[in-house]
Amino acid sequence: MMEFFLHLVDILFIILQVLIAIYLTIPFFSLIIYAIINLFAIKNPFEKRAFLNERQYEFGIIITAHQETEFIFPLVDSLLKQTYNNFYVYVIADDCDTSGLIFNDKRIHILQSIPALHAKVKSIHYGIENFKRKHDIIVIFDADNLVHPLFLEIMNKYFQKGYKVVQSEFKPKNTDSNYARMDAIGDMFNFFIEREVRMCINLSATIWGSGVAFDYDLYKGIEYRDLLGGFDKKLQAHLVQHVDKIAFAADAILFDEKIASGKSLENQRIRWIHSYFKYFKESFQIFYGGIMNLNFNIAYFGFVLLRPPLFIVITCSMFFMLIDYFVHVQYFYIWLCILFSFLSSFVCIVLLKGKDFRFIKTLFFIPFFVFRQMAALLKIKKAKRSFIKTPHTKLVYIDDLVD
Numbered sequence: 001m002m003e004f005f006l007h008l009v010d011i012l013f014i015i016l017q018v019l020i021a022i023y024l025t026i027p028f029f030s031l032i033i034y035a036i037i038n039l040f041a042i043k044n045p046f047e048k049r050a051f052l053n054e055r056q057y058e059f060g061i062i063i064t065a066h067q068e069t070e071f072i073f074p075l076v077d078s079l080l081k082q083t084y085n086n087f088y089v090y091v092i093a094d095d096c097d098t099s100g101l102i103f104n105d106k107r108i109h110i111l112q113s114i115p116a117l118h119a120k121v122k123s124i125h126y127g128i129e130n131f132k133r134k135h136d137i138i139v140i141f142d143a144d145n146l147v148h149p150l151f152l153e154i155m156n157k158y159f160q161k162g163y164k165v166v167q168s169e170f171k172p173k174n175t176d177s178n179y180a181r182m183d184a185i186g187d188m189f190n191f192f193i194e195r196e197v198r199m200c201i202n203l204s205a206t207i208w209g210s211g212v213a214f215d216y217d218l219y220k221g222i223e224y225r226d227l228l229g230g231f232d233k234k235l236q237a238h239l240v241q242h243v244d245k246i247a248f249a250a251d252a253i254l255f256d257e258k259i260a261s262g263k264s265l266e267n268q269r270i271r272w273i274h275s276y277f278k279y280f281k282e283s284f285q286i287f288y289g290g291i292m293n294l295n296f297n298i299a300y301f302g303f304v305l306l307r308p309p310l311f312i313v314i315t316c317s318m319f320f321m322l323i324d325y326f327v328h329v330q331y332f333y334i335w336l337c338i339l340f341s342f343l344s345s346f347v348c349i350v351l352l353k354g355k356d357f358r359f360i361k362t363l364f365f366i367p368f369f370v371f372r373q374m375a376a377l378l379k380i381k382k383a384k385r386s387f388i389k390t391p392h393t394k395l396v397y398i399d400d401l402v403d
Contacts (some may be wrong), residue, residue: 027345030197045202049161059087060135062127065143066094078398084152092123139213148253164243168211168252174394180258181362188353195248205248207236233279269376
């Protein structure tokens, strides 16, 4: 009996190792796919799609602001400088002093709820409920965002080609500190693996909490378990099951403020880690549904959603490697190769997307980044009790970032 139990434990241990190994090899294979696509100049699915219409879709833009108003002006300024003009903006000023929020353009609407909302999901609901009319497309922005002048024009082309959900590209608004650059590196890596490469091979991209555009009618039917955190996790779980593909628009650029301190990073990761565990069940349901329906797009989407935060995956891999040194020495060497391929791929992606040597030097500060995330993991219960806000400090305008 004991021998059977030990054999079963060994099998489960090997299965866990295989799962973690797969997650760590995805960047390596993503780079290979990306290289092949560029080497043979293979068109991506967007380029292959024909335009279905020439419609000028009307965008209902929601800006969620919480206890900050100064960042609203640069974002609205970047929207008013769009080359595409068929849009309306709804600024949800949550717990803000709106006396100074005055705009001459009739497309800009300032909304304030009394009592205060103190939750992004509530702000979005409040904005949609107060639309002047039913707009074709909803776009979500955080107050600290800025958008490239071509943002809406490019988004409109995706909807003209039949896409119902489109995630934009993120670029850093600030890279003046090691923490900001580390945060930007995380975006480069995740957007490359989970959005850009997936778009190239016609798989659904994951969405982010801002810079995502989706058909108005698709938002119906979403039921949030509670209103603290995880807006984008619940939204994408709903959207991926109701559309053919979630597209990624690499040319629709959103500039996002990167965190500037270890404390801000910690607060940000508390929300993200909490959201991962909070919506684990939905992620598994997506994966299981894809398997049962023989839908690789959905199954792969769910499989990646089930991946724990990267610092946990790497910690697990090092733990497995240590155990294998004493139990399965042949696996120890396999782990060395896997970790080397992951680290090499990570650096290549940063070089490819960052195009700035400062990002490479910042890689040496990754241990501090990991430490803060581990600290966030230990404080995860904090996210259940209150709305955790990440402070913003970089007040710049789109003209400072775009020539």
